[in-house]
Amino acid sequence: MDEKQFEEPIVDNVKQIIENIRTLGFKDKIFEHSALTFEEQNERGKPKKYLEAAIALFSAMSGKTIVEIGCMRQPMNHPVSEMRQCCNDGHSTYFWCMTGAQVFSVDIDFKAVRIARKSVREFKNGKVLWGDGLRFLKKFKNKIDLLFLDAWDVLPGCQYAENHLLAYLAAKDKLSDRNIIVIDDTDIGNGGKGRLLLPVLKAEGYDILVSGRQTIALKSKPS
Numbered sequence: 091m092d093e094k095q096f097e098e099p100i101v102d103n104v105k106q107i108i109e110n111i112r113t114l115g116f117k118d119k120i121f122e123h124s125a126l127t128f129e130e131q132n133e134r135g136k137p138k139k140y141l142e143a144a145i146a147l148f149s150a151m152s153g154k155t156i157v158e159i160g161c162m163r164q165p166m167n168h169p170v171s172e173m174r175q176c177c178n179d180g181h182s183t184y185f186w187c188m189t190g191a192q193v194f195s196v197d198i199d200f201k202a203v204r205i206a207r208k209s210v211r212e213f214k215n216g217k218v219l220w221g222d223g224l225r226f227l228k229k230f231k232n233k234i235d236l237l238f239l240d241a242w243d244v245l246p247g248c249q250y251a252e253n254h255l256l257a258y259l260a261a262k263d264k265l266s267d268r269n270i271i272v273i274d275d276t277d278i279g280n281g282g283k284g285r286l287l288l289p290v291l292k293a294e295g296y297d298i299l300v301s302g303r304q305t306i307a308l309k310s311k312p313s
């Protein structure tokens with residue numbers, strides 16, 4: 091997105107998509123704890139509706155580049171329209187690749203990289219890279235229109251909240267003037283992966299459109 095587009099007012103279809111996104115999390119249960127039981131995992135809101143909504147917004151804003159930290163680790167071996175147990179993780183890389191935009195997905199676990207590469211092999215616009223997300227973001231040279239943060243798991247002893255904040259800070263100077271940030275697992279453990287990042291995004295002028303299983307934040311005005 092260039093400067094000129096940034097000066098244009100938010101058009102009606104974008105406004106409508108934004109209003110729809112604001113209602114997405116209404117039915118999602120929020121858990122204060124993070125060690126969920128199998129039953130609680132099943133009760134959670136699922137990523138699909140958030141991914142699809144973020145894609146609708148990204149497309150309406152003529153986004154070009156998506157970067158994700160933490161690729162899909164469950165193969166997509168069923169129709170996208172169906173919901174199965176594996177969909178609790180998200181299959182995010184597959185959804186991003188379906189947009190036709192330029193997609194960079196980074197994961198530190200080669201097993202996950204292999205699964206994601208195989209799952210998105212039909213798409214020519216997706217690159218799944220093996221490496222550390224923070225290091226990747228620091229070196230990345232292009233502009234990012236949508237940043238998806240879904241790496242360090244919400245587990246005891248893992249600095250997930252700190253690292254997701256650091257990932258945003260590493261990406262900050264590459265984010266387009268108008269950009270979307272999506273964070274997974276914000277419905278558990280007092281904000282989960284977004285616990286430290288969400289207050290920073292608010293302070294920096296992001297509009298938190300929804301915060302349930304996932305958070306979708308939109309920056310549409312200059313700081």
Ligand SMILES: C[S@@+](CC[C@H](N)C(=O)[O-])C[C@H]1O[C@@H](n2cnc3c(N)ncnc32)[C@H](O)[C@@H]1O
Nearest residue numbers: 160161162179180181182197198199222223241
């Ligand atoms: C919850 S999974 C991602 C799920 C995926 N986004 C989806 O929707 O299906 C988290 C992933 O983050 C990866 N990860 C953990 N630390 C990382 C790091 N420092 N850099 C990149 N990826 C990392 C893990 O290997 C794991 O595959």
